[in-house]
Amino acid sequence: MTEFDDALRLTPTDTPGAYGVDLSGDWTIGGGINGGLLLSVMGNALSQTLGAGGHPDPFSISAYYLAPGRPGPATVETALVRKGGSVSVGSASLVQRDADGNPVEAIRVLATFTDLDRTPTDSDVRLTPPELPPLDKCVRASDAPPAVLKEADLLQRSDLRLDPATAMWAVGQPSGRGMIQGWWRFADGREADALSLLFACDVLPPVSMDLGKLGWAPTIEFTVHVLGKPASGWLRIKHFTEHVAAGHFVEDCEVWDSEDRLVAQSRQLARLPRPLG
Template identity: 80%
Template sequence: MSEFDDAIAFTPADAPGSYDVRLDRAWTIGGGINGGLLLSVISNALSDALGAGGHPDPMSISAYYLAPGRPGPATVETSIVRKGGSVSVASATLVQQGADGERVESIKVLATFTDLDKAAGETDVRLTPPNLPPLEKCIRASDAPPEVLKEADLLQRSDLRLDPATAMWAVGKPSGNGRIQGWWRLVDGREPDVLALPFVCDVLPPVSMDLGKLGWAPTLEFTVHVLAKPAPGWLRVVHFTEHVAAGHFVEDCQVWDSEDTLVAQSRQLARLPRPPR
């Protein structure tokens, strides 16, 4: 089993529709579990809940982040809202136990699932894949300074190669364009699939860094649309923002596979990093 499969694995809990999971510290950044990885964990549980009805694949997932996900045990509580012919809808809540034993709800999700193998219809994509430099000319995220890697165990799980033109913020020269892009794959060689795509949509550094705003940018709401099953090989991931206001920014993402297919898009609302006091 790959590191990623182990990270999103579950055990059916005693309560119907509930799944016990263990959130691994290996997927943390700044002490909390990456928000995209948490969506992949929830998607895996929902895939089990809806797969028996013929809809194992995530199509649209909207998540509200209520509290940081912390390493340790957690439970995904699911509820089927509607069973349909081509799609089904379900809700889910990721629950952990607080320091005093209280119930802490970290994420609430509403999701639509389908069977992508049976999906049919016209495809009309008016976007184009990003023009990235060759892999060998990109910057490895794992080459970040030791003090950065110490706070981002997540970077050791991904082979992430950033386009140098969108990574100058790392040396104190942000472009101000609000765009970061690069190549991605898992370091253990596991090929991408639909359950990995929610994680991939959140795998790059926040685009606020390219605006010169360094630091933690907590997500408030995150919606992922899975458009197709990705082909094997490297994925190309683009993050950009076109809207910053009231101390928050909207971050858009596109994920393209090795066959130039747009396999996922996402949008999230996040808070700009707060200046140091």
């Protein structure tokens, strides 16, 4: 079993539609579980619930982040909202216990699922894949300073190669454009699939860093559209923002596969990092 599959492993409970999961600290950044990983866990639970009706794949999923996800046990509670012919709609909540044993809802999701193997294959895409330097000319995330790696176990799960032109914030020279892009695949060689695209849309550093705003940028809302199952090989991911206001920024993401197909898009609203001190 790969690291990602192990992180998504669910245990059925006595309650129909509810699953237990052990959230591993291997997927943390700054002490909290990565939001994309949490979304993939919930997507897997919804796949179990909605897949029985012929719709196993995420198509459009929106999540509201209510509290940080922490390493340890959690429960994902799912429900069928509507069963349709080509799509089904489901809801899910991820719940953990606080220090006093009280249940705390960390994320609430509403999602549409389908069977991506049966969706139409025709497309009219007006976007183009990001132009990236060759892999050996990009910056490896694993080469980050030890102090950074210590606070981001997540980086060890991915082989992430950033476009140097969008990674100068790492040496104190952000471009100010609000864009970060690069190549990505799992470090253990696992091929990407529909569920992992939910993670891929959140795997790059937040674009607030390219604006010179370093630090944790907590997500308020995150929506991912899965447009198809990716071909094998490296994915190209582009994050950018065109809207910063009210102490928050809107981050858009495009994910392209090795056959130049746009396989996922996402948009999230996140809070700008607060000044230190």
